[in-house]
Amino acid sequence: METSVNRGSAPPKDILENAPIDNAAAEEAIIDASSTDIRGGMEKVLDGDFLECYKGSFAFCRTYRDAPNPGLSFSFNDIGTVGLPLSTREANAILSAIPGSPFTRVEQSDLDAKAANGWELDGVHAKFVYPEWKTYIKRIVDDVCAALGIDITLTKPRHKLRKVILCDPGSILLPRVQSESATTSTAFATITVLLPSFFTGLVAKLSHGHTSQAYDLSEKTLYTTVLAQYADVPCSTTPITSGYTLALSYDVVHTTATPRPSLPTDLNAVEALRHVLISWKQADRTMAPDKIVYLLDGYYRKNPRASVLEGVDARRVKALRMLAMQCGFRLGLAHLEIERCGTADDHGPRHQCLEYNESDTEEEDDGTVDDFAGGPDEILATVTNLVNLDGTLLLEKLAFDLDNDHSIPTDIGEAVAERDYCTREYEGYQRDRYGGGRAGFLQLGYHRTVLVIWPQFISLEMTFDDDIDSAFTTLRKADSARPTETEHALVKTLVKVAADGRRRTHDIARNLSTVAYRWFDLSLWIRVVDLCGPSHAAFVLCDGLVSAIQAFKFGAVRTTFENMLRSAQSNAHRFGFLDTLADAEDGICNGDVLPWLTGQRAWALENLAAPSEEDPSVLLSIAYKHGGPACLRDIFLHQLKENSSPDFLLSFALCIWTEKVQKSGLEDDDSVTAALVAALLRAAVSKADFDVPVEVTPPTGSDAVPSLKPSPAMVIRYFDACLQTGNEALVDDIVDRLTDTSRATPSSTGSQQTRIRVQCVLLPLLPVLGARLQTRPSGAPPIPGVDKLFEATFQLFTESPPFGLSKSDVDNIVETCVLYGGSGFLAYTVWPALMTLPPYREPTMLAFLQALQDDLHRIPLSDAAPTPGMLATEVLKLIITEAGFNRYPTSHYDSKTGRTGPSQDNRSKAIALLRLCVKHGQTGLCSAVLARMFDRSFVDSDYIQKVLVPFIPELRQFLVSNNISPCDEPFDMVFTSIVKLWATHDLGPKPANPPDSILANLQRNACRCRHCLDVFDFLLRGEGKTRTFEQLGLPKCNHLATQLASYAPGAATWSVTRGFHQGLEVKKADVLYQPLRWMTAQAQGQAILRSVSMDQNELQRILGDSYQELMNTLDGQPDTAQRTTHLVPTAATASGFATGAGLRFSSDTAVPLVANPAPAPTSASQLPGLATRESRKRKASQLETGDVIDLTTMSP
Known part of the structure; x- marks a missing residue:
């Protein structure tokens, strides 16, 4: 049996253009237990439980051109109805109304951190x-349920608007499917409606198992676009690049007692199909099928494509399409025609049939014969009109053999016969001249649609490697002087496959050139040269050059040889081409060939191709064959400077x-070589781009993705090369290139490029360079430019745009001082650069302080320079000075969360700084921290109650944790000062007791109604000065007013409040209120003293001379003691810190450092310490002598 095969019809498009390929997803790991029965495995999955996993899609996206305007407005402001499409003006109107509105920022944990x-x-x-709008949303819900495969008659879905989302440039739209409502037992899907807006960007990617789907939401922004998915389907989007978008997020809720709709959780069938596809892709080509033809249930006669498929065919192809794209396979639809031929089951007319039975139906006598006697004799299959899933024609006729090709089902010829035939040809019952007869020849035709599956690397016209190899074998065995018709057809097919450029082009070219020599076919050989491409022919056909001369004579190929030589892009290929001809046997390349070779070799030497990375050894070998160092110097050097990277x-x-x-060897050659090396290095340095980005792999375990950044690796290569070859003087050229900021790249300004170079190249370079310098022999001369590099780096550091130094940046800086500069470089170069770098960043200084502490004993000490320990003290002082202490209450607007809240707590900041002082052995600076807490501008009643008083137990816990006595200075005075401030501002002198007459009147009230009891209890014992008794009604208010007028004259005032149900506002008189307030404050004062210490003896030691004074104050006794105690730290105990004096380093005078240095005057000629830090707008909390508070003299 033979099947018609037509390889002559060319596809109108590249056959690999069937569908896009996700290259990232197509890289699978090698499967250990791969499937061996590819066809059987695929049939088992596709015809088994696979369809149950895809009754519907997991996601839905559609643009509605007829969507109505919702007329959206908000209940909390008066901006009116939002105009659509959403413009920048409308978006700004909404944004301007956000402060104070219910709008909030999406929580960071829900979003991509970037x-x-x-x-x-x-x-x-x-x-x-x-x-x-209400009708339209109901329509959307119906469309979504249909796409997700949900039966709305069982589910009876209801929609609920959950969120209105506004996204601005740089933000992402993330349907938060795992919300509090989506994780309940009723919400099963999320619908996001993107209203018409002007924006770009925003691509949504949804995934389920190993399948994923991406939707570009910015394609039709002027219409309403709907994105929906099951509640447990993850969704991510790219940021909006420009404009604004407004979206409505709905929950779709299940309302009946039936199980909530959900995607199938068992994806074993999907995994099994994926396993089969990957096994097929990785299988041995001799064992795996070339393609699989799958019989669909329906027949799609006109314009077959994915969008016209129905029922199970649509679901099967849709799901398989996702997996095929990920695994590197192609899908196509084709027309299958099966012809069943054989002898008909025909016994002639009924009246002549000996076996005629009266019970035979009339239908058996209508002349229709559609069955075979004993089955068909032959079954022929033809597959035509192969199209991709979009309906684009790929092949007019596809080779397919029922016996040798793989199909599902295996007996596809029998399977199609289970349905009615489409065509019938029958020659009728054949009578003979003797009155007998026989059944005639019957041919039945069946037409169906099939799905063709094949790996992406396969060409369906000449499908596989074994076909190509078979053609090679046939051509190699050809021994005739002229090609046969079969051989000519094979050559034509191979030329076409090579011309497509997909695979094995060079193999085909070599084999076809061989038969061209044998057949003396010059035109075929020239066609083969063209197939190789001008840049590859000299290499691919190099071994056959002599055969070409023998077959076609040199004159016929000379021009082609020259084109091959001069088109070659590789010097190795050019000189290999020439050497092949020069090494030929005597007599073959004589005559005109030798002069031509000499001329072409001279041309090749004078016209070197741009060298590649593999060319150094090749060019060196060529040079030594043509004059050695002199050739390098006189011929190669000027060319390489021009055309080399x-x-x-x-x-x-x-x-x-x-x-x-x-x-x-010879001394002259050595000197020429040294000069060559120097010239090449100088040219390389002049052309090098030290800012070229390279891929930087994030640390193991990090969530960051690889990024492209400049790296110091290239600089280190050049530096090592200069040292290795004895060209130290060129280091100065490298430094000049690194520190030259006059040239900016097209994508960045000069200042931006300087910042990137400092951060990514120079700072990481310094410690590596310092380590290299330490390996040099002792007594080696200094390398030119090194000192300039270190100094210029920090000069550029201070001049470049501000950027946040990471911990690794700071570690590099300190390590540079360890390896190169020592404490002098640290104090006179590094520290001024860091200290004057705007804006101030506390994390940077903390990292610097920690790095100094870690390397305290590794940093070499320089003559007449401060020690690293001295500098650590200065850094800590700067951290304390710049710490963010604030008044209370104070608030700020957080642009990330969109909320307004209190600023950083002074207590937490103070404890953190105290802990830092103790950690670094600088307990003397604790007084400076405490001085920041008591800034004069902060202290008022609220600050005392809500900051200072709660600070007492926190400070006490800190001291206990660090084994510090609360009686030690300055902490004892802190406790004393807080208590005194509280006593002055909140307790005050004890007022006189209420007059007995007032109390007696209040107690004489005899009414026992609930309202009178509440009011008079408030006057006698209740907290606060005013209280409103609500919803009493006018009669009860009049009753209370009568009782108060009788029994509370002089004790209170009262008034009736307005409203539907009147109330009564009662306000105590001071003669009644002040004693009660003082008694409440007295109880708080006793609690405050207990928070200082529960031990009276320790409390007395802490409070010192103020102890008795405070006890008398709490007892309400007159204070006769003179208040002379001042808040610590003072200027003296703060070691000069409170006055602003700090360490100042001079390059010519060493300043000795003591534990508590006295304040020193500042000088503009000194290197920057804290006192000479570049002037910036100072905070109100900056320490000054005038800010030290005398707590005992403060008036209430």
């Missing part, structure tokens, strides 16, 4: 003016130097 947060508003605050020049210089060291 993207900004969008704004959210609870759905209850949204209103829709136009009634058409800096990387090649560097590699070539090192290659020449290595050759010189290994084969040191």
Whole structure:
């Protein structure tokens, strides 16, 4: 049996253009237990439980051009109805109304940490003016349920607006499917409606198992676009690049007692299919099928494509399409025609049939014969009109053999016969001349649609490697002087496959050139040269050059040889081409060939191709064949300077130097070689781009993705090359290039480029360079430019735009001082650069302080320079000075969360700084921290009650944790000062007791109604000065007013409040209120003293001379003691810190450092310490002598 095969019809498009390939997903790991029965495994999965996993899609996206305007407005402001499409003006109007509104930023944990947060508003605050919107949303819910495969008659879904989302540039739209409502037992899907807006960006990617789907939401921004997915389907989006978008997020809720709709959780069938596809892709080509033809249930006669498939065919192809794209396979639809031929089951007319039975139906006598006697004799299959899933024609006729090709089902020829045939040809019952007869020949045709599956690397026209190899074998066995018709067809097919450029082009070219020599076919050989491409022909056909001369004579191929030579892009290929001809046997390349070779070799030497990374050794070998160092100097050097990359020049210089060291010969040659190396290195340095980005791999375990950044690795290569070859003077050229900021790249300004170079190249370079310098022999001369590099780096550091130093940056800086500069470089170069770098960043200084502490004993001490310990003290002082202490209460607007809240707590900041002082052995600076807490501008009643008083137990716990006595200075005075401030501002002198007459009147009230009891209890014992008794009604208010007028004259005032149900506001008189307030404050004072210490003896030691004074105050006794105690730290005990004096380093005078240095005057000529830090707008909390508070003299 033969099947018609047509390989002559060419596809109109590249056959691999069937569908896009996700290259990242197509890289699978090698499967250990791969499937061996590819066809059987695929049939088992596709015809088994696989369809149950895909009754519907897991996601839905559609643009509605007829969507109505919702007439969206908000209940909390008066901006009116939002105009659509959403413009920048409308978006700004909404944003301007956000402060104080229910709009909030999306929580950071819900978003990609690298993207900004969008704004959210609870759905209850949204209103829709136009009634058409309600009908439209119901229509959307129906469409979504249909796409997700949900039976709305069982589910009876209901929609609920959960959020209104506003996204600005840089933010992402993230349907938060794992919200509090989506994780309940009723919400099963999320619908996000993108209202018409002007924006770009925003691609949504949803995934389920190993399948994923991406939607570009910015394609039709002027229409309403709906994105929906099951509640447990993850969704992520790219940020908006420009404009704004407004979206409505709905929950779709299940309302019946039936199980909530959900995606199938058992994806074993999907995994099994994926396993089969990967096994097929990785299988041995001799064992795996070339393609699989799968019989679909339906027949799609006109314009077959994925969008017209129905039922199980649509679900099967849709799911398989996702997996095929990920695993590197192609899908196509084709027309299958099966012809069943054989002898008909026909016994002739009924009246002549000996076996005629009266019970035979009339239908058996209508002349229709559609069955075979004993089955068909032959079954033929033809597959035509192969199209991709979009309907684009790929092949007019596809080779398919029922016996040898794989199909599902295996007996596809029998399977199609289970349905009615489409065509029938029958020659009828054949009578003979003797009155007998026989059944005629019957041919039945069946037409069906099939799905064709094949790996992406397969060409369906000449499908596989074994086909190509078979063609090679056939051509190699050809021994005729002229090609046969079969051989000619094979050559034509191979030329076409090679022309497509997909695979094995060079193999085909070599084999076809061989038969061209054998057949003396010059035109075929020239076609083969063209197939190789001008840049590859000299290499691919190099072995056959002599055969070409023998077959076609040199005159016929001379021009082609020259084109091959001059088009070659590799010097190795050019000189290999020439050497092949020069090494030919005598008599073959004589005559005109030798002069031509000489001329072409001279041309090749004078016209070197741009060298590649592999060329250094090749060019060196060529040079030594043509004059050695003189050839390099006189012929190669000027060419290489012009057409070579800096990387090649560097590699070539090192290659020449290595050759010189290994084969040191004549002194003249050595001097020429040294000069060559120097010239090549100088050219490389002049052309090098030290800012070229390279891929930086994040640390193991990090969530960061690889990024492209400049790296110091290239600089280190050049530096090492200069030292290795004895060209130390060129280091100065490298430094000049590194510190030259006059040239900016097209993508950045000069200042931006300087910042990137400092952060990514120079700072990481310094410690590496310092380590290299330490390995040099003692007594070695200094390397030119090194000192300039270190100094210029920090000069550029201070001049470049501000950037946050990471911990690794700070570690690099300190390590540089360890390896190179010592304490002098640290004090006179590094510290001024860091200290004057705006804006001040506390994390940077903390990292610097920790790095100093870690390397305190590794940093070499420089003559007449401060020690690292002295500098650590200065850093800590700067941290304390710049710490963010604030008044209370104070608030700030957080742009990330969109909320207004209190600023950083002074107590937490103070404890953190105290802990830092103790950690670094600088307990003397604790007084400076405490002085920041008691800034004069902070202290008022609120600050005392809400900051200072709660600070007492926190400070006490800190002291206990660090084994510090609360009686030690300055902590004892802190406790004393807080208690005194509280006594002055909150307790005050004890007032006189209420007059007995007032108390007696209040107690004489005899009414026992509930309201009278409440009011008079408030007057006698209640807290506060005023209380409102609500919803009494006018009669009860009049009753209370009568009772108060009778029994509370002079004790209170009262008034009736307005409203539907009147109330009574009662206000105590001071003669009654002040004694009660003082008694309450007295109880608080006793609690404050207990928080200082529960031990009276220890409390007395802490409070010292103020103890009795405070006891008398709490007892209400007159204070006769003179208040002379001042808050510590004072200027003296703060070691000069409170006055602003700090360490100042001078390059010519060493300043001795003591534990508590006295204040020193500042001088503009000194290097920067704290006192000479570049002037910036100082905070109100900055320490000054005038800010030290005399707690005992403060008036209430």
